[in-house]
Amino acid sequence: MIEYTQFTKLDAEYVLGRVKFFLEEDIPDGDKTTLGTVSPDEKVTAEIQAVESLVFSGKEVILHCFDDDSAVHIHVKDGDELMPGDVIGQVIGKAASILSRERVMLNLIQRLCGIATQAKVYAELARPYGVKILDTRKTTPGLRLLEKYAVTCGGGYNHRLNLSEGVLIKDNHLKSVESIRTAVQNIRKLDTNLPIELEVDIFDQIREGLAVGVDGFLLDNMHPNQIREAIQLIRNVAGGDSIFVEASGGITIDNIHGYLDTGVNAISIGALTHQIRSKDIRLEFM
Secondary structure: OOOOOOOOOOOHHHHHHHHHHHHHHHOOOOOHHHHHHOOOOOEEEEEEEEOOOEEOOOHHHHHOOOOOOOEEEEOOOOOOEEOOOOEEEEEEEEHHHHHHHHHHHHHHHHHHHHHHHHHHHHHHHHHHHOOEEEOOOOOOOOOHHHHHHHHHHOOOEOOOOOOOOOEEEOHHHHOOOOOHHHHHHHHHHOOOOOOEEEEEOOHHHHHHHHHHOOOEEEEEOOOHHHHHHHHHHHHOOOOHHHOEEEEEOOOOOOOOHHHHOOOOOEEEOOHHHHOOOOOOEEEEEO
16 A cells, blocks of 8 residues: 655744744845834733634644744644634744744645645545545645645645655656556666556556556546456456556545545545635734
């Protein structure tokens, strides 16, 4: 069975580097409004509040968005379900510094909470069927690791992080070689020891993949009844029960029910990261 690295925690140094980059983008030469209106010595306590229901993701982000002179206290854990009015945390420090950094912090955690919340909805639907909900590489450039982490906070699972971590032969790859067999043989010559997954949309491709011994199939844009036939074909070969099978393509919250009992191991959904609505979270001076 194909298994990819799961991002269930964030490296503090990585987050700090990302936040530093985003702050430099937002404050290239000082926050002119704050410099002109707020005393540099004024100290405040600010609350980070959930305005709507959400699944929280982003504790490590908040901890690294404020300067070293600020005290940051987080009252919730990543993966917690919050209600409107719940206090996520407090920041105590200089008003000018907090004002200059709040938008970067809010932009990030609002998006991560949107992803975690959506992943939770899908994951709860899939859990009774033993089906994993997978993300994809359809992520925001520069935010991939953060977004994939948010997926796990909501109960989803991570597909490959990047093109170096896994092999997935897709339709455009096959247009560049003679056959599926040739593509698989060429990959094996690289001696990467990575499992090989094959994207298919017709049954002849499945048969070719089985003949050459791929480790997994991505059933692309297949109707649930076609997926059931494909599963039967795959599971009936020797060792077929250990072959990883995922469904993908056009599967949404509105139609996922038809795919959950087809026998697939997983459903990969690009919408987990590229079609989400950021959650409403605010920072209020007390």
